[in-house]
Amino acid sequence: MIPVKGFSGKKVAVLGLGRSGLATARALQAGGAEPVCWDDNPAAREAAEGEGLVCSDLRRHGAFENIATLIVSPGIPHLYPMPNPVVAAATDAGVPVDNDIGLFFRSFAGPEWHNYDTPPRVIAVTGSNGKSTTAALIHHILTEAGRDSQLAGNIGRGVLDIDPGGDGSVVVLELSSYQTELARALTPDVAVFTNLSPDHLDRHGGKGGYFAAKRRLFAEGGPDRAVIGIDEAEGAFLAGQLAEGPSDDRVIRISVARKLTGPGWQVFARKGYLSEYRKGRQTGSIDLRDIKGLPGAHNHQNACAAYAACRSLGLAPRVIEHALHSFPGLPHRSQIIAEADGVTFVNDSKATNVDSALKALSAFKKVRWICGGLEKEGGLEALNGAEGHVIKAYVIGREAAGFAMQLTADAQVCTTMTAAVEQAMADAQPGEVVLLAPAAASFDQYDNFEQRGDDFTAEVKKRL
Template identity: 40%
Template sequence: MIVSPAFAGKRYAVLGLARSGLATVDALAASGAHVIAWDQREDARALVADKAELGDPMEMDLAGLDALVVSPGVPLNRHPVTCRARAAGVQIIGDIELFALARSSLPAHRVVGITGTNGKSTTTALIDHIVRTAGLPSRMGGNIGLPILAQAPLPEGGVYVLELSSYQIDLTFSLDCDVAVLLNITPDHLDRYDGFEGYVASKQRLFVMQSPDHPAIIAVDDAVTRRIADALPQTVPVTARSVAAEDQSRWPALQGPHNAQNVAVAKAVAEALGIAPETTAQALASYVSLPHRMQRVAEIDGVLFVNDSKATNAASTAPALAAWPPVDGRPRIHWILGGLAKSDSLDECAAGFPNIARGYTIGEAGPLFARLLGEASVPVTECELMVTAVAEAAAHAQPGDIVLLSPACASFDQFRDFEARGDAFAAAVAALRDKAGAETGAGA
């Protein structure tokens, strides 16, 4: 884990004991800080009882704390702890800010910070892969699900590659990224912000924290990111068009226009880090998709099954629908969609409708989405359940077709999270593969 003398002898309260909260308690306690920790779940509190004093920030006196460290999941615009901390004069921070404060005690290193509405995890993992391919020590952390404070410190010359959500940026005040990245901004998480512009301002703060001589690599493929790029002196603009003209078939795990943007950004980051273009090209070719992000799960009887469960809104699904255009005029995508809708439209996906052979709706949004697809003259089967959708899609698909789970919805109506939803898709595909194998064996 990352420890620092910067925390020794100080008092911190930690609210929220999921992955990042537990890592925060461990790092602070190991650094010699006095830690007070709390979570509504008794089992979570039990995990830190030997390292921290237990205390609810909603009931304890916050005066005298050096900071209140909260989980990114705590809605600061609605949670009453925000007013209590403000009244006590206590700053609310997150684990990324603690990492920023610890940097001066770590071996010399660089930090790449990646934000945006869609594509953050793939770009983070891709940059980490490029850095490792170049022979440099690298650590991924942040919103990708790996708490940075739980990571072992890198040796001198290492690169920390951080995926940063808007929630994490809101809790960070001194992270000066050696390279900062913005992919795109579309409306999302608006329940946490004062409208779309509030969300945009949150993303923009990543660059406000940067030194002016540190590059800000911004994909200027939309009006919002162009506006941010024009306001910064250190901008290195890139565009997906610079990659879309290349042969993406050289990069099997990076198909579709959204991955063209991810690749364009990753190339620019690699150049900023001094990595040779031939090394970057090698890394792009050998990169393997993250689970649940355009992940190739299996090919059965010539039909490709792709798990894009991470696509939790229409904007993130739209590029997946563009990845496989018709062949000889025949649409090839069998689209599994639905869940807990974030919007009552699929307008952002409409450009991809000509690529869809049939839709298969699941979950709470199933009836709504079936109606919308029907109105757009896209054939549709209402399935409700994932296993039914996979079976129906496989039955309709022909060799050369793609069965694509890209739900355009949150998962919480039927699944714990998008990972559980993607795992259910993969399990249903595995059952089909086993059945196909058994039938082939029986006929042999």
């Protein structure tokens, strides 16, 4: 646990009592603060009270008298599409609003660090797609290299639930836009921006607000090194804003769209080969084509980002290459769940938006595509760019018929996962891939994308 500093003897309100909220309340208590907790869910309040935490209705008049700050869980809106009433009440009362990420960055460092040969480092990863895989891959590389590493944030453990930093240790954080937009302190040593595509636009008031939330990770604290994916205009703009000039190697540009040249520091992947250039000279190269845990160009982008982050900590290219080959991939993200009779079955339930689904489709040549669900803003037109990879689409979800009508590929309305898997397996031929890449949210039929991916996996395995 990381005890929260700066609030000893003060009352701190905690809104939302899920994983991060409970960890925050415990860490506040450990730092000498008095957490005052609230969640609209009675079961969540009961669980908190079972741990001895105090719950008080933060919606009542006068609830923010003598409250030092309000800590908000990631899923609770503070501005768009409209503020949560509790957040609005705190704002009206002049009470600062923060989250667990902000508390972590103000509390992680300790006086014992003066005795360390190498102070602990924090690598923070954000972006629209690939941030979970990139963060997990960085953690895997560091662990394989014998470095003390912890994975936390939007993946792994809550940030305040991890162990204090040791000599030479590294904390790898995956941070969503919900987390970066509100944190009052953001001071990573290395910050990574994978890419940007439209997502959560209602929460951020449009694409500009979404990018601004991501950009805060780089603008607020000024990381020692910034790893920036520049295949979108926003990433290229961000890299230009951070660099003092073409040779400023504090910014490491990454790409899977083109070869990068120039006097700075670049990492790019083309035709399955990762290359590192520094000061105009090649300093590293890795063949990514046979790494099963990282299929497709989107995973090659993740590999470039992880490679660059680890190189910034001084790891040798060959050490990183060795670790890449043992990376198993993440559940629900281009996860190979079975191979039978020449057919490969891949679970990419995390492909909840059009861009991530397009990248998943592009990773394979002959695809039986299971897709559909709760459609997001922007339509599905971009998916038709991958129609050359799709033999047939099998559409699930309550609005499967409407979803199917937007596809140019041959599409069959299946509605349920059971029907889609059954038909796709009946049709599949050797050399083909049955891929779940929904391009939609799961909430019309499932509680979350993990449950959807587990259902796909179970349906496949019971037929093998």
